[in-house]
Amino acid sequence: MSASARAALCALGLAAASGCHHRLARGELPANEIETTLFLLGDAGEPDPRQVGSPLDSLAVQAAEAPERSVIVFLGDNVYPGGIPAEGAAEWADARRRLDAQVRAIPPGVRGIFVPGNHDWGDERAFGLYSIRLQEQMIASMARGRNVRMLPGNGCPGPVSVDFGRLRVVTLDTQWWLHSYIVRDSSSHCPEGTMGAVTAALRDQVKPPGDGRVVFVVGHHPLMTGGAHGGYCGVTGPFRRFGGTSQDILGGANQVLRDSLRSAFAGRPPLAYAAGHDHTLQVLRGGRNVDYVLVSGAGSPSKTECAVKLRESYYVTQHRAGFMRVDIMKGKGVLLRVFRYPATRSGALAFSRWLELR
Amino acid sequence: MTARLLIGRSPIPGRYRLSSLLVAVTVGLASTANAQTLQSLPLLADEATPVGALPPMALPMPASRDRNYWGLRLQVGERQERRGPEDLVAVGAGIDYQIAGGSILGLTGGYQRRQHCQPALSDCRGHSLFGLRGRFNVITGGPTVAGIIGDESAASTLGTEIGFGYAPKVSPGVNACTLDLGVPISVAMLQTIRVVTFITPGAVWNIDCSAANTPTGRSFMLGFGFGLLQLGSRGLDVNVGAQRIFRGTTGLQFGVSVSWVRLP
Numbered sequence: 241m242s243a244s245a246r247a248a249l250c251a252l253g254l255a256a257a258s259g260c261h262h263r264l265a266r267g268e269l270p271a272n273e274i275e276t277t278l279f280l281l282g283d284a285g286e287p288d289p290r291q292v293g294s295p296l297d298s299l300a301v302q303a304a305e306a307p308e309r310s311v312i313v314f315l316g317d318n319v320y321p322g323g324i325p326a327e328g329a330a331e332w333a334d335a336r337r338r339l340d341a342q343v344r345a346i347p348p349g350v351r352g353i354f355v356p357g358n359h360d361w362g363d364e365r366a367f368g369l370y371s372i373r374l375q376e377q378m379i380a381s382m383a384r385g386r387n388v389r390m391l392p393g394n395g396c397p398g399p400v401s402v403d404f405g406r407l408r409v410v411t412l413d414t415q416w417w418l419h420s421y422i423v424r425d426s427s428s429h430c431p432e433g434t435m436g437a438v439t440a441a442l443r444d445q446v447k448p449p450g451d452g453r454v455v456f457v458v459g460h461h462p463l464m465t466g467g468a469h470g471g472y473c474g475v476t477g478p479f480r481r482f483g484g485t486s487q488d489i490l491g492g493a494n495q496v497l498r499d500s501l502r503s504a505f506a507g508r509p510p511l512a513y514a515a516g517h518d519h520t521l522q523v524l525r526g527g528r529n530v531d532y533v534l535v536s537g538a539g540s541p542s543k544t545e546c547a548v549k550l551r552e553s554y555y556v557t558q559h560r561a562g563f564m565r566v567d568i569m570k571g572k573g574v575l576l577r578v579f580r581y582p583a584t585r586s587g588a589l590a591f592s593r594w595l596e597l598r
Numbered sequence: 599m600t601a602r603l604l605i606g607r608s609p610i611p612g613r614y615r616l617s618s619l620l621v622a623v624t625v626g627l628a629s630t631a632n633a634q635t636l637q638s639l640p641l642l643a644d645e646a647t648p649v650g651a652l653p654p655m656a657l658p659m660p661a662s663r664d665r666n667y668w669g670l671r672l673q674v675g676e677r678q679e680r681r682g683p684e685d686l687v688a689v690g691a692g693i694d695y696q697i698a699g700g701s702i703l704g705l706t707g708g709y710q711r712r713q714h715c716q717p718a719l720s721d722c723r724g725h726s727l728f729g730l731r732g733r734f735n736v737i738t739g740g741p742t743v744a745g746i747i748g749d750e751s752a753a754s755t756l757g758t759e760i761g762f763g764y765a766p767k768v769s770p771g772v773n774a775c776t777l778d779l780g781v782p783i784s785v786a787m788l789q790t791i792r793v794v795t796f797i798t799p800g801a802v803w804n805i806d807c808s809a810a811n812t813p814t815g816r817s818f819m820l821g822f823g824f825g826l827l828q829l830g831s832r833g834l835d836v837n838v839g840a841q842r843i844f845r846g847t848t849g850l851q852f853g854v855s856v857s858w859v860r861l862p
Binding site: 475 | 659660661662663664665667698699700736737738739740745750751753786789792828832833859861862
């Protein structure tokens with residue numbers, strides 16, 4: 241909807257429908273009032289070998305504007321199709337190239353967090369635990385002293401929290417819940433080793449001390465989606481329930497994962513749960529246990545997919561690459577902006593919403 | 599007037615019905631239009647149960663797979679252009695249960711009456727109507743339609759539906775029962791206020807459910823319309839629909855449906 245049409249709707253008093261009070265007024269935010277900027281980009285593990293291109297380069301440009309307050313979270317599936325193989329494998333060099341494109345996109349001074357996804361776990365195969373460790377080591381070597389790392393590390397499920405001012409980012413390895421092969425060995429040393437322990441720790445970590453805290457929980461698998469993994473966008477969609485694949489919302493193991501996360505959020509709902517997995521951009525109303533569910537899995541232009549607007553959706557776009565930017569303002573206010581590519585005549589900014597009113 | 603079109607015991611033995619039909623058509627063509635409009639038409643089972651009495655609606659908007667949703671529905675429909683002085687007006691209310699954000703099972707109750715009824719010509723009493731309906735979203739996706747109309751949020755849904763309708767005492771001693779099958783298609787677009795267009799092709803069968811041995815038969819039907827989804831509230835939808843049953847005297851039906859889904 242164009243800005244003029246939206247303004248007309250607001251003028252007609254359809255505020256609830258158009259969400260006027262949540263939308264960004266024209267003009268940029270005053271830079272000195274932004275405390276932290278969080279970039280969310282997922283499923284970026286298939287960069288074009290001939291050029292970086294959008295959305296990775298656009299994200300890098302935005303993050304470079306204020307590196308000291310910027311954080312980039314890669315929401316998993318950082319290396320398609322099967323994560324980092326053992327060195328010497330034919331795919332190793334290309335896997336390294338895919339990861340390097342993302343690490344290089346993080347400007348100096350910007351903090352980078354890579355969350356593991358199912359493809360990073362060796363495409364859900366037996367080599368997964370070792371592949372995820374190889375990726376962690378490779379990220380560390382590519383970082384060359386910068387604050388760029390994989391969280392949670394060492395194939396552990398997390399949660400691992402990182403605080404940036406009043407923002408807390410809680411990272412999870414959701415594939416750990418779904419993996420059908422080995423998830424721990426003698427060198428794991430994970431603080432939480434069972435689903436119950438992970439849920440309990442998460443319950444604690446979504447309640448940071450202090451007032452005015454903003455909590456984002458990030459993992460690879462979404463809590464809700466109108467994409468292919470939600471049983472939409474195909475003839476097989478409604479029947480995926482019976483297929484039992486853990487990667488889909490309708491799968492039993494996936495249900496256990498989501499129920500556990502929601503139960504952990506119940507005491508004090510985080511502002512948002514952000515994930516990738518579906519290669520689309522979606523902003524959804526979370527419900528009782530989390531205010532917003534974000535799906536930002538459109539990091540690879542060649543992999544973008546279909547998505548359906550759900551009754552809970554505030555915004556959805558399909559077959560477009562892009563990322564999300566969240567500005568945490570000093571004191572109060574959290575602004576979400578969705579950028580999608582190729583840009584239209586009105587620009588790349590496709591959607592904005594105050595997740596926490598200023 | 600053919601016996602197959604009537605609800606109620608046919609006075610004509612079955613083997614003579616075809617010839618009676620031919621006679622009726624011949625006589626009908628020979629008659630003037632005015633003469634036809636002065637006659638009160640019998641109420642067909644297709645018109646008396648929810649499938650024909652209440653307006654068509656778009657397939658349900660998809661929602662989170664993690665939840666089941668309760669919804670309420672109000673519908674008003676008027677069937678016009680019947681070949682007679684009367685229109686049929688029906689109101690209905692329903693309760694819907696959306697399973698895992700997709701398919702819907704719904705119960706409907708309502709009331710239908712004849713408008714402009716002439717007591718001298720027909721039984722002008724109204725009747726209640728009841729229905730049970732399942733609407734199943736089979737494929738929900740959007741890239742093809744989105745590409746055509748240039749809206750990134752466009753989604754098309756192909757579904758199936760099955761409904762059973764019952765209306766007691768549509769005329770003295772006669773009940774109406776129908777079973778219908780349909781293949782509805784919806785296309786929804788725009789982000790903020792969702793606009794949906796739909797068509798609902800289908801077939802409806804009369805089922806004999808009267809002690810009076812009512813005739814059975816099949817009719818094809820086509821509904822179409824548009825709706826505004828999430829109108830001011832995330833759960834509030836308004837659909838405007840029209841429907842034609844391809845059977846001689848049924849006319850065209852128009853109606854409005856307002857539905858509300860309770861979101862957690």
